[in-house]
Amino acid sequence: MQHPHRNFLSACLAFGVSLIALNAHAFQTSAPPEPAKFPAEGKIKYVERDSILEFKALPNYSEPDWVSEKFEKTGKLPPLKDRLPDEPLVYKTGNMPDGTGVYGDTLRHVVGGRPEGWNYMAGQTQGWGGIDIALSECLTRTAPLFQVDAKDTEPLPNLAKSWEWSQDGHKLTMHLIKGAKWSDGVPFTAEDIMFYWEDGVIDPNVSPLGGGASPEAFGEGTTLTKIDDYTVEWTFKSAFPKQYLYTMAYPNFCPGPAHILKPQHPKYSKNTYNQFKNAFPPEYMNMPVMGAWAPVSYRPDDLIVLRRNPYYWKVDEKGQQLPYVDEIHYKLSTWADRDVQAVAGSGDFSNLEQPENFVAALKRAADENAPARLAFGPRLIGYNLQMNFSANGWGSPDEREQAIRELNRNQDFREAVTSAIDRKAVGDSLVKGPFTAIYPGGISSGTSFYDRNSTVYYPYDLEGAKAALAKIGLKDTDGDGFVNFPAGTAGGKNVKIVLLVNNTYTTDKSLAEGLVGQMAKLGLRVVLNSLDGNQRDAAHYGGRFDWLVRRNTTELASVVQNTEQLAPVGPRTSWNHRAPEGKQVDMMPFEKEMVDLVNRFIASQDNAERAALMKQYQKVYTQNLYTIGLTEYPGALIINKRFSNVPQGTPIFMFNWAEDAVMRERLWVATNKQGKYELFPQQLPGKPGDKGPIN
Numbered sequence: 001m002q003h004p005h006r007n008f009l010s011a012c013l014a015f016g017v018s019l020i021a022l023n024a025h026a027f028q029t030s031a032p033p034e035p036a037k038f039p040a041e042g043k044i045k046y047v048e049r050d051s052i053l054e055f056k057a058l059p060n061y062s063e064p065d066w067v068s069e070k071f072e073k074t075g076k077l078p079p080l081k082d083r084l085p086d087e088p089l090v091y092k093t094g095n096m097p098d099g100t101g102v103y104g105d106t107l108r109h110v111v112g113g114r115p116e117g118w119n120y121m122a123g124q125t126q127g128w129g130g131i132d133i134a135l136s137e138c139l140t141r142t143a144p145l146f147q148v149d150a151k152d153t154e155p156l157p158n159l160a161k162s163w164e165w166s167q168d169g170h171k172l173t174m175h176l177i178k179g180a181k182w183s184d185g186v187p188f189t190a191e192d193i194m195f196y197w198e199d200g201v202i203d204p205n206v207s208p209l210g211g212g213a214s215p216e217a218f219g220e221g222t223t224l225t226k227i228d229d230y231t232v233e234w235t236f237k238s239a240f241p242k243q244y245l246y247t248m249a250y251p252n253f254c255p256g257p258a259h260i261l262k263p264q265h266p267k268y269s270k271n272t273y274n275q276f277k278n279a280f281p282p283e284y285m286n287m288p289v290m291g292a293w294a295p296v297s298y299r300p301d302d303l304i305v306l307r308r309n310p311y312y313w314k315v316d317e318k319g320q321q322l323p324y325v326d327e328i329h330y331k332l333s334t335w336a337d338r339d340v341q342a343v344a345g346s347g348d349f350s351n352l353e354q355p356e357n358f359v360a361a362l363k364r365a366a367d368e369n370a371p372a373r374l375a376f377g378p379r380l381i382g383y384n385l386q387m388n389f390s391a392n393g394w395g396s397p398d399e400r401e402q403a404i405r406e407l408n409r410n411q412d413f414r415e416a417v418t419s420a421i422d423r424k425a426v427g428d429s430l431v432k433g434p435f436t437a438i439y440p441g442g443i444s445s446g447t448s449f450y451d452r453n454s455t456v457y458y459p460y461d462l463e464g465a466k467a468a469l470a471k472i473g474l475k476d477t478d479g480d481g482f483v484n485f486p487a488g489t490a491g492g493k494n495v496k497i498v499l500l501v502n503n504t505y506t507t508d509k510s511l512a513e514g515l516v517g518q519m520a521k522l523g524l525r526v527v528l529n530s531l532d533g534n535q536r537d538a539a540h541y542g543g544r545f546d547w548l549v550r551r552n553t554t555e556l557a558s559v560v561q562n563t564e565q566l567a568p569v570g571p572r573t574s575w576n577h578r579a580p581e582g583k584q585v586d587m588m589p590f591e592k593e594m595v596d597l598v599n600r601f602i603a604s605q606d607n608a609e610r611a612a613l614m615k616q617y618q619k620v621y622t623q624n625l626y627t628i629g630l631t632e633y634p635g636a637l638i639i640n641k642r643f644s645n646v647p648q649g650t651p652i653f654m655f656n657w658a659e660d661a662v663m664r665e666r667l668w669v670a671t672n673k674q675g676k677y678e679l680f681p682q683q684l685p686g687k688p689g690d691k692g693p694i695n
């Protein structure tokens with residue numbers, strides 16, 4: 001009998017790979033090879049959590065002169081101190097890299113997404129790239145925590161300015177910022193919070209943007225009640241589940257304006273849920289926000305413009321109302337163009353995340369006179385092949401699709417697929433050099449919870465993979481090079497797998513096309529379902545896919561943010577295994593183990609225990625191939641040199657994207673460096689629904 005792995009041992013010895021897990025599986029696994037060293041260039045300056053911000057009243061407040069002259073003195077706006085909360089959020093100067101700033105200028109973003117509308121709460125995208133992050137404020141905030149080097153840290157206060165736990169740890173009382181207003185001047189209160197919770201999160205027909213804010217994300221049986229206008233109280237089944245403070249940050253607890261949304265919600269109107277979702281199309285201007293800028297102009301496939309919110313509730317220590325920057329642009333283009341424009345200086349900001357652009361961007365940025373700074377961070381961008389594990393109806397599969405789901409649920413099949421992927425070639429196909437690393441799947445190697453020795457890697461072994469397919473009865477019975485289903489399953493036809501991919505990213509497309517080729521060598525026929533971002537998301541969340549290629553989200557890059565998405569802890573928390581309506585997730589035994597580990601992680605207050613649980617999680621995940629890792633690499637933040645207050649070492653991705661981590665409301669541009677990019681100088685957001693800004 002031929003042993004499919006006869007060359008494996010010698011190969012391992014030759015490459016210095018250690019064999020740590022000689023298990024019962026047909027494939028011999030190991031820890032992944034040590035990745036090429038890639039020191040993050042932007043060294044993070046670590047600070048104490050409490051050094052970033054506080055809430056307090058200041059003796060005086062100020063705003064741009066043109067706002068006081070044109071709007072306040074003419075009675076178009078109430079006095080500034082009446083627009084600010086009793087105790088605004090104050091950013092401490094000591095934590096500002098360049099200190100307090102001056103007003104003016106424009107931050108020019110470029111995005112590859114397109115807005116569906118402004119109903120974030122009903123799951124509409126605003127086009128990504130940080131648009132929604134600029135509009136929405138959430139109960140807590142975590143993105144800036146990348147600079148806090150404390151294991152015992154917790155999320156920063158934001159709309160919730162403080163909180164305390166009951167003695168038994170089952171109740172959490174949150175104090176909301178008092179006297180703050182939406183950008184149209186209407187008070188922000190516990191009503192907004194309760195509306196978001198009752199008619200968004202726990203209404204099964206509404207699912208806020210990001211898809212993760214289902215009730216389970218806050219723990220089974222969790223309730224929220226209003227105590228008074230500025231106090232809400234959470235009740236949890238478990239004691240001190242501090243992990244949920246992270247769930248209350250972006251993207252899961254960012255309420256919208258109840259006074260605008262509620263009248264359109266089916267519970268309070270004749271609207272259907274679909275009509276509610278679409279009640280605020282992109283053309284609807286001046287949607288009230290709690291964020292630093294509100295949308296005032298939209299031209300399809302061209303541009304979205306945001307202007308400063310005169311009711312913004314954050315200030316600097318001098319009492320200057322934030323933001324410093326008056327206008328934000330979102331050029332509606334492509335993601336690749338975002339990199340090109342940022343390095344060229346016609347855009348101001350990019351998360352350099354598509355390796356195909358690394359070399360050109362690096363060359364350009366190396367020039368002393370380059371308009372933008374570029375700094376790489378840790379290896380936190382990863383891609384996985386995800387298989388649809390639902391065999392009980394998510395996405396209403398037809399016969400072929402159901403047969404694929406059964407295959408996806410077969411460990412031997414997953415082992416064959418992962419072993420047929422040459423990950424070195426995958427990485428090199430994106431960019432040559434020390435960037436990409438072999439990634440078996442699971443927690444990103446750039447996070448503190450990562451443990452290489454708990455990571456199970458199935459090395460490239462095409463012959464072994466073919467043998468494994470044959471073992472489960474997949475053979476090419478008609479000699480066309482692709483394996484067929486056994487007679488009796490799906491008509492004995494060729495196994496055909498449809499791979500869902502987002503065609504607005506070069507990297508996603510390259511990886512998917514590469515997979516088609518590598519799977520063909522294995523004898524598996526894979527065809528692409530290549531959709532633009534919004535359609536892709538709809539297909540994904542609707543369960544209409546066999547496989548998908550997908551960039552990792554924050555649970556794998558941070559572990560503590562969106563933790564519930566690490567496993568099917570609820571019917572809608574997993575990315576590749578959700579339940580059809582009214583049913584439970586049909587979990588495989590190893591998924592139950594994962595769920596148990598994640599739930600224990602969420603409930604635990606003990607750092608050593610949490611670290612140990614994540615090691616076990618990583619092992620179960622990678623051993624059983626919950627997803628199939630493809631590659632991982634670092635990303636770089638590109639930002640125009642005229643901006644001050646960019647925190648050193650800001651990663652493009654960790655608890656959230658860099659658009660949040662850089663704290664855009666604190667960015668400023670020195671007067672002599674300011675550009676002339678403003679399209680609506682000295683104008684402010686108008687009334688909700690009005691055409692544009694006001695003079």
Ligand code: GLA
Pocket residue numbers: 128129130131335351353657659
């Ligand atoms: C997209 C981009 C990311 C980031 C996020 C922000 O996903 O690819 O770089 O800008 O939007 O939501």
Ligand code: CA
Pocket residue numbers: 475476477478479480481482483484494
């Ligand atoms: Ca065939």
